[in-house]
Amino acid sequence: MSSAPMIEVSNLTKRYAGHTALAGISFSVARGEIVGLLGPNGAGKSTTMRILSCFMPATSGTVRVAGYDVFHDSEEVRRRIGYMPENNPLHNEMRVREYLKFRARLKGLGRARSRDRIDTVLQQCSLTDVSKRIIGQLSKGYRQRVGLADAIVHEPDLIILDEPTIGLDPHQIRLVRSLIKSLSGSHTVLISTHILPEVEMTCSRVMIMLGGKILASDTPDNLQSRMAGKGQIIAEIAAPVAELKTAWSQMAEVEHYDVSPSEGNFHRCALTPRDGCDLRPEIFTLVQQRGWQLRELTRNRHSLEDIYVQVTKPNEEEE
Amino acid sequence: MHVFLTLMRRELGTFFVSLTGYVIISGVALLSGLSFCVLIRQMGGSGYQLPVTELFFQSPMFWFTLLIANAVITMRLYAHEKYSGTYETLMTTPVSDLQVVSSKFAAAWVFYMIMWLPFLGCCYIIQHYAKQAGALDTGVLLSTFTGIGLFGAFFISFGGFASALTVSQMVAAMLSLLMGLALFALSYVSGPAFSSGNWQEQVLSRFSLFEQMQEFAHGVIDTRSVLLLLSLTFFFLFLTLRAVESRRWK
Missing domain, CATH: 3.30.70.3100 (Alpha-Beta Plaits)
Known part of the structure; x- marks a missing residue:
């Protein structure tokens, strides 16, 4: 099982009333890879991520995460992923630590284990100082890191981050990026973005999406050397x-x-x-x-x- | 089980960390206090043979409270989470749809019961001033609260269903208010409960909420009413579950 790819997508199609969001895409992601989904708004990045995280069913095609089908073994898949949706929705009335505890418990962590993990992720995401603050009163940068901390609190095999650095200032972007980089190896990470330097700096592989299709998929270096002839x-x-x-x-x-x-x-x-x-x-x-x-x-x-x-x-x- | 408790605790917590919970509780305290004041004025010192609780439920105040409070409590259950996006983070954790539906229902119901505590206070004040043992009877009070609880469960189950159907809290509140009012109006249409008449009237009369609550307040726990309310509650919880699952079919 461990040698199987973390994500296997074949012929994935998603149609909404009137338009096709994903037109039969196929790709696979190996364990430990950091893959960036790159594309303009409406390219199908978020739809792909929502299907991978079992929030939404596919119209056709199969999607397997860690060997489990996202439709038939949805709960097994959800146990293994940490997902941070676009716009990072949080319970604004809760305190940071309280929220992480709530999420850790939902994700099946025991009392003692969740306490340990929360301490770890608070440190990892530099949130220890604000752990007692109410989420609604935090700045965007902190909120984003709370979302990240939530995504990694249960040490998932696969971390799916939908535009994790959107709306952050350059300093905060660096922090988030280095955090994502530090996750490589032990976790598989799929991030979507339309900010190019982000992918260039953090990802081991890039998939460029447009109009529900994958146009290119390679390492940033290979993509560059393919073009270097004209440099x-x-x-x-x-x-x-x-x-x-x-x-x-x-x-x-x-x-x-x-x-x-x-x-x-x-x-x-x-x-x-x-x-x-x-x-x-x-x-x-x-x-x-x-x-x-x-x-x-x-x-x-x-x-x-x-x-x-x-x-x-x-x-x-x-x- | 711990997922259910975690979800329920958070859900219940949202009523108390925001103003919503306190506003609802004070609203109900004000309304039941008011209706008791009216009641006392009406009695005007003359002796009544009925227990206070029954007199209270004869006024429409109880129904106003029930209808409005139910809509306000349930409107945010699903609609708010869908609107704010936290529904997506919730549904991508390994929780089952049943756990979500049951915990939300349980939290709303517990809050609803807490909401009626001021009413209990009013009863005791009446008893204190009436200086009569018959004014308030523990058995009657228990059956009254059983009735309040059962009606609450039913109303909350369909309020929750309305909220699961939409993203807008406003629409959810309107839907549950509409349905509550329709049921309430039905009580007037159908006439006295369990009346003899043609079969249509017989069927309708079974749904006469007004009469049924009256029975509870009188100290009578009728298994037919209990079963009806429980089955309606489960029916709407089942529909809510389907509505939550429908995300996977679309």
């Missing part, structure tokens, strides 16, 4: 334009170049290498040989944002 190299060099142009046209690895004037007597050269090779050492040697002045030499890596825009663009136009 440009930028060099700012103080040299006459004509000399620069001849140099680039003589360099075999340069597929395309563009030289534009910059401040002072510097020129900005944007070079597109052939086959995605790294031209920086060659450029540096050239500059040294000619005795030019160099003030910038960078490789324009494709961010996940470019990939995301590229992957989702054609379909958006179709719509």
